[in-house]
Amino acid sequence: METTEPTHTGDPHPTTPDPTCADTDARHPAEAGPRGGPRPVAAPGVYPTLDVPRGTDPVGPRPAGAEARGVLRRRLAWFAVLACSPYLLLKLLWVVGIDVGVVHPDELNRAQWVAANALTFAMDAIAALIAYALTRTREFRVRAWLIVLPLWVASGLLVVIMAAVPLSLIGAAVGDAGNPFAGDDFLRPWVYAVVYGGFIVEGAVLSVAFGLYAHERWGALLRVRVRALPDPAGTGDAQRFLGTVAALLLGFAGVLRMAWASGAHVGMTGRWIADRNATGRWMDGVQGGLALVGATGLILLVHRLGGARVRGPLAMAWFGAGSAFGWGGWMGLISAGAAPGSTLAERTSTLLRFVYTAEMITGVLALTIGWFFLTEYAGRTRHITHPAHPNPTPDTPSTNGEPHAHSTKTHP
Known part of the structure; x- marks a missing residue:
């Protein structure tokens, strides 16, 4: 089966580590390129494509299993x-x-x-x-x-x-x-x-x-370490600002929901207090806990803190911001459409409406940050270039008629 996969080795400049290999000091085993010459490498700051055909892997052959x-x-x-x-x-x-x-x-x-x-x-x-x-x-x-x-x-x-x-x-x-x-x-x-x-x-x-x-x-x-995440389009400052705002809103909603789960009545209406039951407290406790977890994940990601792999903080932000946006949006929509004088309208306080709004804004901000980062990262990584070779030799891959970004391999 013939597939096209991006070439990738360690960065030729030792002071510029490759973030896709940040969890290991080992370089890609396939160092030899076509015609016995050195394998083409990505230019500094340019990383392999993420969106690849099935059966290939940006960092080499598909792992076992x-x-x-x-x-x-x-x-x-x-x-x-x-x-x-x-x-x-x-x-x-x-x-x-x-x-x-x-x-x-x-x-x-x-x-x-x-x-x-x-x-x-x-x-x-x-x-x-x-x-x-x-x-x-x-x-x-x-x-x-x-x-x-x-x-x-x-x-x-x-x-x-x-x-x-x-x-x-x-x-x-x-x-x-x-x-x-x-x-x-x-x-x-x-x-x-x-x-x-x-x-x-x-x-x-x-x-x-x-x-x-x-x-x-x-x-x-x-698999990239959080501290090694790149900033392919130079939007890191904007991501940090938006992520910090989102984390603060999410943290506020989380703390308030945890207080409600523990029995506090701050910001509640009389009807809400009268109808309160254990199931409602459990829901607030779970939503509050997820919100705090999501806020932590956002801070770790946008400020590039810690040596954990991206998948951990990303999962925290994914579920935390997703639950806030989903439930805040759903309940906010229902409460906004509740008829005046209805049970739902009497249960919904001004503070609760503010929490719904904060949760929806948090979700939008988190989605915006993630979307811009993935779009920029994927777009930048599609352009992998060769280093310049002013004096080609028989041991150096020829550039005549050969693509600079990819090499074609045949796999059994």
Whole structure:
């Protein structure tokens, strides 16, 4: 099979380390180039492409076990598609007027009920489509933003449920909280079991499948040490400013939610306090904890702090900012559309609206920082040049008619 992969060796200037090899002092083993001469190298400050065809790797041959991980990723993605099915079926039944599991269907506002279920059906259908895309062997042909953007929002929404529901169940088992699967005056118990159970499985397998996909597609970047992250377009100062603002807003929301989770009533309305239960406190605790984790990850990334690989702080910022943006945006949208005098309107205080706004702004800032960095990095790394050779010799690769950026190899 013939593939085209970028050439890559250690930087010829010892004082300029290659960030894609920052976790090791070893250089690429393939030092010999065409015709026995030295292998062409990237110019200082220019790094190998991240977005490469499947079967190649920016830093050399695919690591051992890559094919097995690809198979695992596709199987997990199929499992995620199946995990979405019960929720999608339930929502579809409600949209067409089959109100299974609803305690008092005659009391529903039919137009609002259908609209809300059609919207949530579409959201989970997008997650199912992303999972399906991850099952494909040629998924690298899909543009990155079509997978990354919706999956970032989906994982932010799902990670809160994945953590809060099991904690609520543990609390219920020790008599400290209500059972989230117990049902209420609106829905039957089995509905909550189907919905929450499906979300937990879907979120878990989809997150792992996407993690494997990200390492296949952007493994070179994820392996870089944080302190060695490049600044290919000179936007580091802007990234630090925006990242610091985002981290401060996220930290503020996190501290406030942790206070609410611990029993504080600061900024709450009387109706909110009266309706407060253990499940709500668990939700605030999980969201607050994720917000603080996300703020820490953002600070580490934009200020290039520490020697950890990028994948750790990036995962922290991914889930922290994603959960803030997803839940802040969703609840902010619902509360903004609540009718005056309704229960939701009476529960939503001015401070809570400010928290929703701060969480949404944080998500937008984090998304902007990540998007600009990846765009600049990927765009810059597509241009890998040869060093100048003023006096070519038989031992030096000829430049006549040969590309400067890539060499073609044949793999069995």
